[in-house]
Amino acid sequence: MKIVSRYIREFKYCLIALIVVAGMSSCKKDYLNVEEYIYDQLNVDSIFKDADRVRQYVNGIAAYLPHEDRLFTESWAPFQLASDENFASWNDNRHAGMKFLLNEITPFTANTYFNNYGTWYKGISKANLVIARLDECKELSTIQKREYLGEMAFLKGYFMYLLIQQYGPAVIPPDGIPDLLADGESLSRERSSYDDCVEYIITNMETASQLLPDKKEVQTDLYRPTSGAALAVMSRVLLTAASPMYNGNQSYADWKRSDGTNFISQTKDNVKWGKAAAAAKRVISTNRYELFTFPKSADTEPLAPEVPTANYPNGAGDIDPYRSYKYTFIGESQPSNNPEIIWCTSVQPLTGDSPLWLSTLSLSGGGNGLNVTQEMVDSYRMKDGRDVNNSSVAFPYPTGAARYANYGTTRSYSDVQLVANTPRMYINREPRFYATIGFNHSYFKGTSYTGSEGTWRNYEVTYYSNGKGAPNANQPNDYNHTGYTAIKYNHHADNIRNGAGVVPKVFPMFRYAEVLLNYAEALNELDGSYTDPATSITVSRDLSEITNAINRVRYRAGLPGLTAQESASRESIRDAIKLERKIEFAFEGRRYHDLRRWLDAPIAYNTTITGMNVKVPDSQKDRFYTRTAIASPLTRRQWYFKMYFYPIPKNALDKNSKLVQNPSW
Template sequence: MNRLYKIKSFFFISMLALGLTMAAGSCKKAYLNIDEYIYDFIQLDSVFATQDKLLQYINGIASYLPAEDRLWTSSWSPFQGASDENFTSWNDARHAGIKLLLGEITPYTANSYYNNYENWYRGIRKANTVIARIDECKELSLVTKREYLGEMYFFKGYFLYHLIQQYGPAVIPSDTAQDLTASSSSLSLERSSYDDCVKYIIKNMEQAYNLLPATKDALAEVNRPTSGAALAVMSRVLLVAASPMYNGNPAYATWKRSDGTNFISTSEDNSKWGKAAVAAKRVMQTGRYELYIFPRAADTDPLAANVPSAAYPNGAGGLDPYRSYKYTFVGEVPATSNPEIIWSRNVDPRGTDSPLWLSTPSHMSGGNGLNITQDLVDAFKMKDGRDINSSSATYPYPDAATAYQPIGALKNISDVQLVANTPKMYDNREARFYANIGFCHSYWKGTSYTGTDANIKNVEITYYSNGTAAPINTFPNDYNHTGYTCIKYNHFADNMKQSGSILPKVFPMFRYAEILLNYAEALNELNNPYTDALTGITVERNVTEIANAFNRVRFRAGLPGLSAAELASQATIREAIKRERKVEFACEGRRYHDLRRWLDAPVAYSQPVVGMNVAASSSNRQQFFTRTTLNEQLTLRFWSFKMYFWPIPKNALDKNTKLVQNPSW
C-alpha cells in the first residue's frame, strides 16, 4: 500500500469511528449554525492548502455518516428498536427506539432523541464546499481529485437519503455555499416534494458512480464508497420511491407545498418500478457481486430431498447454507474476500453498544436485553421450505402437545450444536433460523474464553425464571422477556468475558441479497416494459427472471426455490418476496422501512406480542414452551399515522420559518 493510501485509510477510519459516535446522539445545533459556518469559512483557506489537510476535512464530513451497525443500544435511529421483530428490556435513553413504539415521542423529545437533522445538512454543505473549491488544492493528482469528488457527490446523496428516510420530504439545499450576508428569510427554505428529493439523490449518485473507483482492494479502504455502492443506494432509494407509501398514496392528498405540489404523489406511476428494476440490474451487470458461498463440509446438514442439488446458482448442492449466510455477519471472512458486501463499515463488537453485548446473558458479561418476537421466529421455515403451519410428514412441526419435548440426542449443524434438550419445535428448521435466533436450550460455545469459570463457555442457555440466563442480583431487570434473542452477529468463538479475542466484524449496509430481492420485487410490480433513457436497459415482468433472482437467495439458504403456488400470480409472488425479506434481512434495520413502504405497518403493529412463558421455571417445561401473549408495559405497542415519519425536531422548526412539521405531529 502506498503512502497516500495509508494516510487516507488512517484518517478515514479514525475520524469515522469518532464521528459516528458523535452523530448517534448529537442534538446541540440547529439546521444552519452561523457560528460554525463562520469558523469553517475562516479555516477553509488552510484546508485547501495541502492534500493532507483537505483529506482531514473530507474525513470530518464522513464523520456525520450514521453508525448503522448500532441497531439497538446507543443507536443512530429508532428504526430497529421500533421494529415489529423485537423490543429491548429497557425503556431508557440508550434504547430510545422503543419509545416510538410506546407513543412517547413528540417534536420536543425529538430534540433529544435521534436528532440527525442538522448533522446531515451540515455534511451536505461541507461536501458542496469541497466540490466548489477542490481546484485550489494544487497537490492533488487527477485520480485523487476524481475520487474525492466522487465521495462528495456520494455523501450529498447519502445524507439526503437518510433525511428522507427518517423525516420524509426534505429541504433540498443549494449546491452552492450559503451567503452569510443574505436575510434570514432567504436562508429559510421550503421542503421539496419526495419525488424531487429522490431526483436529487439519484443525480448525485450518478455523478458519484462516474467518479468513484469500482473496488477497494485494501482492507482498511473497504469503508470508503465505491461506484457499486452508489448503484446500490440508487437501487434501494428507487425501490422505496416506487412502493405504495410514496407512489399514489391518497392518505397525503391534503399535505402540500405552498405552490400546491403534493409532498407525496397521489398519482401512481408504474414506471417507477421500472426505474427500480433497472437500478438493481445495473448492480447485477457489474459482475462484481455475488452471494457469499461456503463449501459443503462434513458437518453440513443434509439438504431436504426437494431442494435442488445442482451447484449454486441453480441449486443448493455443494454449499453449506448456515455458514454461507452467517459468515457475512460474524467476522469469519474478510470484507475484501466477500463478494456479497457492497458497502460496509467496521464494527467494534467489544463495547456495550454492540448487538453482541445486548444478546449475551448477564453472567457472561452481556446485557441480556434483546427480545425477539414469536412472529419473527415463526417466519423461518422448515428445512424443506414448508411453513411451520403446513409442514410435511418428513419434517413435521410438532403440535402444542409435543412441541416442548426434547429431541433426545445431540445434533451438530455446521457451527451449531443442538443439545439433547432442544425442543422439537426448533428441530429441522432452515439454516437461517439457527443463524439468527437464540432460543431456550441454545448452546453457546464462546470458545475464546480461557478462564476457569465453567459457566462462561460451552453453556446451555435457558430462559426459565430460574434458568442459566436468569437475571443476576445486581441487574434484576436484565432478563429476556420472550425466550428468544438475536444471535446474527455472534460468532461461536465470541465471548464478552474474553472481549479481547472477539472477532473483528463489518456491518454490511448494502449486500447483494438485497439487490436480488429488489430486482425480483420491482420486476413483479412492473405492468409494462420499461426502457431507461440513460443506460438503454429494458426491463419487463418476466416470471422466469423473477424466479432466477429470487431463487439465488433461497438456494443459498438451502431451501427449494419458488413453488408453483408462489409463482401463480403477481399477488402470490409479492407475498413470497415480503416473507423472504423478513427472514433474509432479520434484525438488519430494514424491516421497519419495508413495513412502512408497503403500508403494512398498521396491520403488523396491531398484532399482540407473543413469546414463550418466561415466568415458568425449569420444572414446568411444558408451561414455558407455551405461546404466551405479553401484556407488560414494554409490549404495549402503539401505531398511528404520524409514525410513518419521525418528527422534525422543534429546534429545527424554530430556525426555519418555512419548514412545516410532518402530518399529525
C-alpha cells in the same frame, strides 16, 4: 459563547436558516457548535492549499455518517428497536428506539432522541464547499480530485437519503457556497416533494458512480464508497419511491407545499417500478457481486430432498447454507474477499452498543435484553421450505406436548450445536433460523474464554424463571421476556468475559441479496416493459427473471425455490418476496422501512406480542412452551398514522419559518 462581531453574528443566523443546523447531531455528539462551523468556513483557504488537510476535511465530512452497525443500544435511529421483530428489556435513553415504538416521542423530545437533522445538512453543505474549491489544491492529482468529487457527490446523495428515510420530504439546499450577505428569511426554504428529493439523490449518485472506482485497492479504504455503492443506493431509493407509501398514496392528499404541489405524489406511476427494476439490473450487470457462499464440508447438514442438489446458483449441492449466510455477519468472511458486501462499516464489538452485548446472557458479560417475538420466530420455515403451520410428514412442526419433547440426542453440524434437551419445535428448521435465533436450550459456546470459570462458556441457554437467563437481585430487569433473542452477529468464539475474545466484524449496509430481491419485487409490480434512457437497460415482468433472483437467495439459504403455488400470481409472488425479505434481512434495520413503504405497518404493529412463558420454572415445561401474550409496559406498542415518519425536531422548525412538520405531529 464568545462575543462575535455583528457581521459574524448575521452570518451565523443566515447560515443556520439555510442549512437548519441547530439540531443535535447523532446520538453521542454534543449540541452543534455553530462557531466551529463558522471557523470552518472562514479558514477554508488553508484547507485547500494542502493535500493532507483536504483529506482530513473530507474524512471529517464522512464522520457525519451514522454508525449504522449500532442497531439496538446507543443506536443512531429508532429503526431496529422500533421494528415489529423485537423489543428491548429497558425503555431508557440507551434504548430510545423503544420510546418511538411505545409512542413516547414528540417534536420536543425529538430534539434529544435521534436528532440527525442538522448534522446531515451540515454534511451536505461541507460537501458543497469541497466541490466548489477543490481545484484550488494544486497538490492533488487529477485522479485524486476525481475520487474526492465522487465521494462528495456520494455523501450529498447519501445524507439526503438518510434525511428522507427518517423525516420524509426534505429541504433541498442549493449547491455551492452560501451567500453571506443574504438575509435569514430569504435563505429559509420549504421542503421539496419526495420525488424531487429522490431526483436529487439519483443525480448525485449517478455522478458518484461515474467518478468513484469500482473497488478499493487499499485495505484502509475498504469502508469508503465505490461506484457500486452508489448504484446500490439508487436501487434502494428507487424501489422505495415506487412503493405504495410514495406512489399515489391518497392518505397524504392534503399535505402540500405552498405552491400546491403534493409532498407525496397522488398519481400512481407504474414507470417507477421500471426505474427501480432497471437500477437493480444495473448493479447485477456489473458482474462484480454475488451472494457469499461457503463450500460444502464434511460436517455440512444434509439438504432436504426438495432442495436442488445442483451446484450454486442452480441449487445448494456444493455449499454449506448455514455458513454461507452466517459468515458475512460474524467476521469469518473479510469484506475484501466477500462478493456480497457492496458497502460496509466496521463494528466495535467489545462496546456495550453492539448487538452481541444485548443478546448475550449476563452470565457471560452481556445485557440479556434483546427480545425476539414469537411471530418473527414462526416466520422461519422448516428445512423443506414448508411453513410451520403447514409442515410436512417428513419434517413436521410438532403440536401439543410433542412441541417441547426433548430431541433426545446431541448433533453438531457446521458451527451449530444441538443438545439433547433441544425442544422438537426447534428441530429441522431452515439454516437461517439457527444462524439468527437464540432459543431455549440453544448452546452458547463462547470458546474464546479460557479462564478457570467453566460456567462462562459451553452451556445451554435457558430462559426459565430459574434458568441461566433469569434475572438476579443485582440486575432485576436484565432478563429476556420472550424466550428468544437474535444471535445473527454472534460468533461461536465470542465471549465478552474474555477481554479480547470477540471476533472483529463488519456491518454490511448494502449487500447483494438486497439487490436481487429489489429486482424481483420491482419486476413483479411492473406492467409491460421499461427502458432506461440513460443506460438502455430494458426490463419487463419476466417470470423467469423474478424466479431466478428469488431462488438465488433461497438456494443460498439451503431452501427449495419458488413453488408453483407461490409463483401463480402477482399477489402470491409479492407475499413470497415480503416473507423472504423479512427472514433474509432480519435484525438488519430493513424491516422497519419495508413495513412503511408497503403500508403494512398498521397490521404488523397491531399484532399482539407473544413469546414463551418465561415466568415459569423448568418443572413446568408445558406452560413455558405455550405461546403467551407478553403483558408488560415494554410491549404496549401502538401504531398511529404519524409514525410513518419521525417528527422533525422542534428546534429545527424554530430556525426555518418555511419548514412544516410531518402530518399528525
